[in-house]
Amino acid sequence: MSGKMLMKGNIAIAEGAIDAGCRFYAGYPITPQNEIPEYMSKRMPEAGGVFMQAESELISINLVFGASVAGARSMTTSSSPGMSLMQEGISYMAGCELPGVIVNVMRGGPGLGNIAPSQSDYFQAVKPGHGDFRMITLAPSNIQEMYDFTFEAFDLADKYRNPVMILTDGLLGQMMETIELSRGRKPLNPRPASEWALTGAKGREPRKILSLLMKPGALEQHNYDLWKKYDEIKKSELRYEFNEKEKDYDCLIVAFGSVARTSKGVIAEGKDIKAALFRPVTLWPFPYAELREAAKKAKKVFVFEMNMGQMVEDVRLAVQDDSKVEFYGRPGGGLPSQEELLSFLRKKVK
Amino acid sequence: MSGKMLMKGNIAIAEGAIDAGCRFYAGYPITPQNEIPEYMSKRMPEAGGVFMQAESELISINLVFGASVAGARSMTTSSSPGMSLMQEGISYMAGCELPGVIVNVMRGGPGLGNIAPSQSDYFQAVKPGHGDFRMITLAPSNIQEMYDFTFEAFDLADKYRNPVMILTDGLLGQMMETIELSRGRKPLNPRPASEWALTGAKGREPRKILSLLMKPGALEQHNYDLWKKYDEIKKSELRYEFNEKEKDYDCLIVAFGSVARTSKGVIAEGKDIKAALFRPVTLWPFPYAELREAAKKAKKVFVFEMNMGQMVEDVRLAVQDDSKVEFYGRPGGGLPSQEELLSFLRKKVK
Amino acid sequence: MTEKIMIAGSGGQGVLMLGLFLARVAAMEKKNATWLPAYGAEKRGGFSHCSVIISDEEIFSPMVENPDTLIVFDQRAYDSYKSRVKENTLVIQNSTLVKDDEALPGKKVKLPALEMANRLDLAKVMNVIMAGAYVAAKKVINAENAVEELKSSLGRKESGVIKKNIDAFKAGMEYAGKK
Amino acid sequence: MTEKIMIAGSGGQGVLMLGLFLARVAAMEKKNATWLPAYGAEKRGGFSHCSVIISDEEIFSPMVENPDTLIVFDQRAYDSYKSRVKENTLVIQNSTLVKDDEALPGKKVKLPALEMANRLDLAKVMNVIMAGAYVAAKKVINAENAVEELKSSLGRKESGVIKKNIDAFKAGMEYAGKK
Amino acid sequence: MEKLIYGMPESLKNVSTTYCPGCSHSTVHKLIAEVIDELKVREKTIGVAPVGCAVFAYDFWNFDVTEAAHGRNQAVSAAIKRVLPDNVVFSYQGDGDLASIGMAETIHTANRGENITVIFINNTNYGMTGGQMAPTSLLGQVTTTSPKGRDAQHYGYPIKMLELLAPLEGVKYLERVKVTNAASVIKAKKAIKKAFENQINNTGFSMIEVLGSCPANWKKEPAEANRWVDEKMAEFYPLGVIKDAR
Amino acid sequence: MEKLIYGMPESLKNVSTTYCPGCSHSTVHKLIAEVIDELKVREKTIGVAPVGCAVFAYDFWNFDVTEAAHGRNQAVSAAIKRVLPDNVVFSYQGDGDLASIGMAETIHTANRGENITVIFINNTNYGMTGGQMAPTSLLGQVTTTSPKGRDAQHYGYPIKMLELLAPLEGVKYLERVKVTNAASVIKAKKAIKKAFENQINNTGFSMIEVLGSCPANWKKEPAEANRWVDEKMAEFYPLGVIKDAR
Amino acid sequence: MKKGKVRILAERCKGCNLCILECKKGELKQGKTVNKQGYSVVEFVNNGKCNGCTLCAIVCPDAAIEVILEAEE
Amino acid sequence: MKKGKVRILAERCKGCNLCILECKKGELKQGKTVNKQGYSVVEFVNNGKCNGCTLCAIVCPDAAIEVILEAEE
Numbered sequence A, B: 001m002s003g004k005m006l007m008k009g010n011i012a013i014a015e016g017a018i019d020a021g022c023r024f025y026a027g028y029p030i031t032p033q034n035e036i037p038e039y040m041s042k043r044m045p046e047a048g049g050v051f052m053q054a055e056s057e058l059i060s061i062n063l064v065f066g067a068s069v070a071g072a073r074s075m076t077t078s079s080s081p082g083m084s085l086m087q088e089g090i091s092y093m094a095g096c097e098l099p100g101v102i103v104n105v106m107r108g109g110p111g112l113g114n115i116a117p118s119q120s121d122y123f124q125a126v127k128p129g130h131g132d133f134r135m136i137t138l139a140p141s142n143i144q145e146m147y148d149f150t151f152e153a154f155d156l157a158d159k160y161r162n163p164v165m166i167l168t169d170g171l172l173g174q175m176m177e178t179i180e181l182s183r184g185r186k187p188l189n190p191r192p193a194s195e196w197a198l199t200g201a202k203g204r205e206p207r208k209i210l211s212l213l214m215k216p217g218a219l220e221q222h223n224y225d226l227w228k229k230y231d232e233i234k235k236s237e238l239r240y241e242f243n244e245k246e247k248d249y250d251c252l253i254v255a256f257g258s259v260a261r262t263s264k265g266v267i268a269e270g271k272d273i274k275a276a277l278f279r280p281v282t283l284w285p286f287p288y289a290e291l292r293e294a295a296k297k298a299k300k301v302f303v304f305e306m307n308m309g310q311m312v313e314d315v316r317l318a319v320q321d322d323s324k325v326e327f328y329g330r331p332g333g334g335l336p337s338q339e340e341l342l343s344f345l346r347k348k349v350k
Numbered sequence C, D: 001m002t003e004k005i006m007i008a009g010s011g012g013q014g015v016l017m018l019g020l021f022l023a024r025v026a027a028m029e030k031k032n033a034t035w036l037p038a039y040g041a042e043k044r045g046g047f048s049h050c051s052v053i054i055s056d057e058e059i060f061s062p063m064v065e066n067p068d069t070l071i072v073f074d075q076r077a078y079d080s081y082k083s084r085v086k087e088n089t090l091v092i093q094n095s096t097l098v099k100d101d102e103a104l105p106g107k108k109v110k111l112p113a114l115e116m117a118n119r120l121d122l123a124k125v126m127n128v129i130m131a132g133a134y135v136a137a138k139k140v141i142n143a144e145n146a147v148e149e150l151k152s153s154l155g156r157k158e159s160g161v162i163k164k165n166i167d168a169f170k171a172g173m174e175y176a177g178k179k
Numbered sequence E, F: 001m002e003k004l005i006y007g008m009p010e011s012l013k014n015v016s017t018t019y020c021p022g023c024s025h026s027t028v029h030k031l032i033a034e035v036i037d038e039l040k041v042r043e044k045t046i047g048v049a050p051v052g053c054a055v056f057a058y059d060f061w062n063f064d065v066t067e068a069a070h071g072r073n074q075a076v077s078a079a080i081k082r083v084l085p086d087n088v089v090f091s092y093q094g095d096g097d098l099a100s101i102g103m104a105e106t107i108h109t110a111n112r113g114e115n116i117t118v119i120f121i122n123n124t125n126y127g128m129t130g131g132q133m134a135p136t137s138l139l140g141q142v143t144t145t146s147p148k149g150r151d152a153q154h155y156g157y158p159i160k161m162l163e164l165l166a167p168l169e170g171v172k173y174l175e176r177v178k179v180t181n182a183a184s185v186i187k188a189k190k191a192i193k194k195a196f197e198n199q200i201n202n203t204g205f206s207m208i209e210v211l212g213s214c215p216a217n218w219k220k221e222p223a224e225a226n227r228w229v230d231e232k233m234a235e236f237y238p239l240g241v242i243k244d245a246r
Numbered sequence G, H: 001m002k003k004g005k006v007r008i009l010a011e012r013c014k015g016c017n018l019c020i021l022e023c024k025k026g027e028l029k030q031g032k033t034v035n036k037q038g039y040s041v042v043e044f045v046n047n048g049k050c051n052g053c054t055l056c057a058i059v060c061p062d063a064a065i066e067v068i069l070e071a072e073e
């Protein structure tokens, strides 16, 4: 299948996974990501894989843990409250160095909140759980990327034997957009599971997968080893979008995910303002140095989010000059419109 | 009871809670905090309260949720992996504006990790869960404070109808130290539960406690209301330790909890270096402005933690000049000794 | 070219399907398109609207605030959105259920879609009639492609149903074309 | 005054209790004190040690790296910690189980605590004997207070046991006092 | 002279519920309200609403109600009851809530023999999220996540919660009812009343399972949906008292 | 001529375990190893170790082993088995792990009828964390969190896991055994073997509960601890086959 | 025979028609008026056969039926 | 009667003494030597009564007993 087609964000995630060779999916219903388990319940068996409806998010993440132990490319998806329930499991996966793709289609919080789009799980994604672990966190901005990033997430997860998160929101999950599926594309599978997965100790020494390290110094050393890997990821996998041609700007807008696309509209519309967009694509690793460089030329750095200010902390860490940074955000499912952001910009610029 | 006595950190927490009028405790065993549920199983019934051994940390936090709904001063305690499991419940408590005290006696991670002391749940405490909520997070540094802060936590929780966290570690939990119990001290109970708790709609309109807000804009408004409260907390409840007399320093050391007391030893020992300690006591709210002020006089700001660098991000946000900030941390239960920190300091200073 | 369409009505009127249909035709024409639904908090009888954007360029926010075209199915929808109508907004309104506000600017297509649908003996085609009117009134997507899409989307339905839908579409086109 | 004590041995020898005892006496004397245990990863037969600090001032880290006093119960403990012994470190060693390393600096009290305990017909008092030796050798805490604490901590035990403990404590004191 | 012999109970607020026409949630809400009125405990009742279609229950009942996190109702209810033993505390839950994500809470609360009342609406799917398979969905039942019908091999078997709980000593009273017609509604009310009376008499843990209909997700008219309950559900899930150990 | 008629199984590594003297974990480890040897499946076995005293099991068994988060063993095991249906997958769990925090995973895995083998060591307390009360602790049992002995009113009743699982259709084989003397060890081994054979024959979910001793936390000598199992535990927890539905 | 009548609380009725099935007297029928929520409200036929048996009200999910007994004079 | 003997794997034995209870022939007794882990290792008495019944080995939690059958010549 190729050529332009209209696809829902949630479905694009499911398709990206299947095309990347995901053969184990476990999920529990929660709005606004229900299309994924629903679609997977049909598609996964067709693709020769395993679909399991977990009875809770705890079971979801631990099923994914198990499937990964067995060497299958595996995925789970949920939304904010469900993601909180997965924190322990994710930490275990990182501790055990197990690959796996975790999708968070964020909604309004705290607590039960509502089902409107939100970006208020940024912290939970990039500064997660207990223990000093990290996950590559990809933030798609359109439906093409919902597909592409999910596809690539599996390779990244395998390459680093680490969970990878797709951090998106109900807007991108529920909207449809024209995309091009590149069905010909093959996953790279950079570090095959056969090297480390538990498949029975036939013709080799028994393997163990674990995160408990009780011998004095062993866990400390394990952390250093993990961080060596994380440093490697920082070097190799950092992604951001920043139009090099847009050299001439006073205002730098920093936004991710669905807010980034709105911000592009702001820039296109607000011709009276010399603005450029810096869009972190990997939220972890975060492009600190690159953003810092880009911010130097700006008089003001604007951060737009659908929360009370989370990524803005990383922006401030990059910019190191709070007087330059202006934040505008809306929590609890409030969707900043293009008009609203532009008028904020105009007010602050003049 | 009064006068000096030797007490274990975990017991001090339990005693502080009972003296503050905590009458509901639920917990699940996990090292290094087992002394708390064990002690509570005896003391709580004696004090006329309810002790429940929860069958999981999920049940713990939701029992505390229920007890709080019913207006009881309530507490749960756990350690890092258990705390990850409570993330959803804590977000619900914050969303429902329910008071409650949550104690995290941190241990090494990620995953199962080990049972050695650690500070690697800093992020999870101060930038928590899903949704834009916050908790007052108190970091005791000695056993006296384990008692005092727990005592005060209940008043703070009630005052703001918000969960309050005591963030401590296995070192403080397991060590004993001389403390003075001030049994005469009465809790203030600044906002009695009778104003809002569910106790039956006798002689009043029925009440509801909830976090679901589906009407357009309602959840957004709720978030703004919460943040009004958080801003109030930032103004009124900020705490830090910074010896005003120590005006004459080149090096500012920033550390919290057990590392802060080691850092004091470093300063006492390293007479050749002009150093002062800035110790955040509330990790949220974090004393950004105060630290920034204090950092101005320093040539270097040293951040010592028992993790790979978590609070250091808040320090950097405060200082806004990375070239000044030096971090030394040990993850996975590695305990930085006084000697080790001092030699790091000496190396970096010269 | 960028065309921003807002479609509004109540659950059960086929509001979301209409949006989807327009977006699909655009995709067929290798244009970029987005479709963004919004439901009321309640499941049924509630408010229903969607945003559709069709463009040759990259589409930014999929939320339509200032529509180039507003398609409204009933009075409540009309009242909710008429403030967004500007001088050059095209308004396609189901005149069976919408009382026109003459003070409103913009180009108007008032077609009695519900009546027409009832006449076609298939209330469910009201949205197809509106689609026809849109295609005729604003030449953003091609009528033949639209009919193609209509057929393929009804693929497995019996031929009578397909015919009725095509008739409905054409009736809508015709009605709007006349104006 | 700040006194840093490190006590090391194996599980079952009463290492942790000895530390606790010293810290309790200090508390009774309104001094500041800390006690920090450390266990081996295994439950039994493992390594056991604790740090005790007694001071008139604020105590910083409760971990003792460079002890003023090192109390060792057996060879393994001695071997593990002897590198920490400096010129002015007091070493109290259970000579029944520890072979003295003569090259080591520091003031030494070598007492055959296990032997003495066996002689007292109560192997469990080995740590009390060590306590007595410590109190005599280093006058940080008061002997009478120590005896008081001993009594109160054994509160509900039968009088024969209490007496034996006091005897053990005194024997330790005496032995160390003589040297 | 006219006499009102059936009207809205005081324990119901005079607002329309958000449930779909014919949905059993509405019926059971009404029955609970009637029972609470009859037992004269409205002013000391505390309800715990679930995450599910009944999450808005606090807008419909005229007494104190809180909302628990998905599946955690019984932990919340147990704690409330422990703190306020003289109040009447009940947990209202759907099958996704009680039998799926809340399984551990259900078993442990029952096993502790907490003196609370649990009203369990089994409508064989996740109503609120759009009709996904639940642990209680029948074999062969087509849902949005069992597109070919539930088969035991991939999805496991439908769980009979009452039969599962029956062996637990802490459990005192279990009955399964339906509300598909007036006769069964009358029976259901009696069961619910007993479950509340048990609590008032300190008998211990009681749970009533209501075989409920979900016309919207089953894509059936209310009457047809009720017929499905009568014919299919009640065939698999036996009605009546499963345990009475008072 | 000499013949070795009893020796260490190949599926056990030649290292000493970390268990306390007389602990039943050691015995059951050995039995599992023997069974796996006898069934000749060492090279396709994947074990899932729990959080609990048996967390180090991967250091003792000579085949592939992973460690699951506390209570999540059966979710992990089920997924491994689904991905590798031709391998032999078993879950090894303590009572805190399986019957307390892992209750939901246990019930749901059993109900799904996953074709795995579960070995459940019930030693009536949380061994690793120092002897706190478990859901399986006997009434009256003094533990570090039930200082006056477990009473049903505050702590609930001891759970009989096998009796709880028995009504679930997905569950095929349940047997309760002990390992307090040679005779019972032989029986236990037979049960364990059957549970593995079931898996190999695609029969479905099997679980063996071993009444285990925890001399350390019970503060009893090994022999005395075994006596307590024989007398107190086995009295409350009936030995034998609870269900055999193959 | 007792004489009863029924009052439909129009804004509560959701037109589920379950009451119609229940009334063996034919006293209830599908309505034509639509309430604010968009549901067509059931109608009381009032053919004099209503005996106030309350079965319709009992089955009504939405507590939308009040039953009134007219005392036999 | 068969003739057996028993080999104690000293480093595996934990001195739990369960095997002693099991041997009805009195062939095992509490040991005096302590292994590296500090456990006193059980001892094979070797009074010629061992029949290689393996009960001691079966009950041994730690797989610390090997049983050897000496073929009757």
Ligand SMILES: Cc1ncc(C[n+]2csc(CCOP(=O)(O)OP(=O)(O)O)c2C)c(N)n1
Binding pocket: A028, A029, A030, A031, A057, A081, A082, A085, A112, E050, E051, E052, E053, E054, E070, E093, E094, E095, E096, E097, E098, E121, E123, E125, E126, E127, E128, E129, E134
């Ligand atoms: C932790 C979490 N997971 C998932 C959800 C999404 N969710 C909301 S309601 C619901 C299911 C409700 O089904 P049921 O309990 O059967 O109630 P019903 O709507 O059928 O009455 C789910 C899964 C959630 N809110 N929180």
Ligand SMILES: Cc1ncc(C[n+]2csc(CCOP(=O)(O)OP(=O)(O)O)c2C)c(N)n1
Binding pocket: B028, B029, B030, B031, B057, B081, B082, B085, B112, F050, F051, F052, F053, F054, F070, F093, F094, F095, F096, F097, F098, F121, F123, F125, F126, F127, F128, F129, F134
């Ligand atoms: C989430 C979480 N909660 C608690 C713990 C602490 N913990 C470790 S082992 C254990 C209990 C083990 O008891 P059981 O399962 O009965 O095994 P046993 O040691 O008795 O064999 C607990 C609670 C943990 N590691 N993780």
Ligand code: SF4
Binding pocket: E018, E019, E020, E022, E023, E024, E025, E053, E123, E127, E128, E213, E214, E215, E216, E217
């Ligand atoms: S979706 Fe189903 S359960 Fe929910 S209100 Fe509608 S009919 Fe009732």
Ligand code: SF4
Binding pocket: F018, F019, F020, F022, F023, F024, F025, F053, F123, F127, F128, F213, F214, F215, F216, F217
């Ligand atoms: S603590 Fe108990 S269960 Fe754990 S190894 Fe020791 S005896 Fe066995």
Ligand code: SF4
Binding pocket: G004, G005, G006, G022, G023, G024, G025, G026, G027, G028, G049, G050, G051, G052, G053, G054, G055, G056, G057, G067
């Ligand atoms: S009260 Fe009885 S007779 Fe009257 S309308 Fe209702 S069901 Fe019919």
Ligand code: SF4
Binding pocket: E022, G008, G012, G013, G014, G015, G016, G017, G018, G019, G020, G041, G042, G059, G060, G061, G062, G063, G064, G065
């Ligand atoms: S049963 Fe109630 S809601 Fe349904 S149609 Fe009759 S009156 Fe209306």
Ligand code: SF4
Binding pocket: H004, H005, H006, H022, H023, H024, H025, H026, H027, H028, H049, H050, H051, H052, H053, H054, H055, H056, H057, H067
């Ligand atoms: S094999 Fe039998 S006879 Fe020989 S020592 Fe063992 S138990 Fe005794």
Ligand code: SF4
Binding pocket: F022, H008, H012, H013, H014, H015, H016, H017, H018, H019, H020, H041, H042, H059, H060, H061, H062, H063, H064, H065
């Ligand atoms: S049973 Fe085994 S471990 Fe125990 S004493 Fe005998 S040989 Fe040693």
Ligand SMILES: [Mg+2]
Binding pocket: E094, E095, E096, E121, E122, E123, E124, E125, E126, E127, E134
């Ligand atoms: Mg349901």
Ligand SMILES: [Mg+2]
Binding pocket: F094, F095, F096, F121, F122, F123, F124, F125, F126, F127, F134
């Ligand atoms: Mg146990």
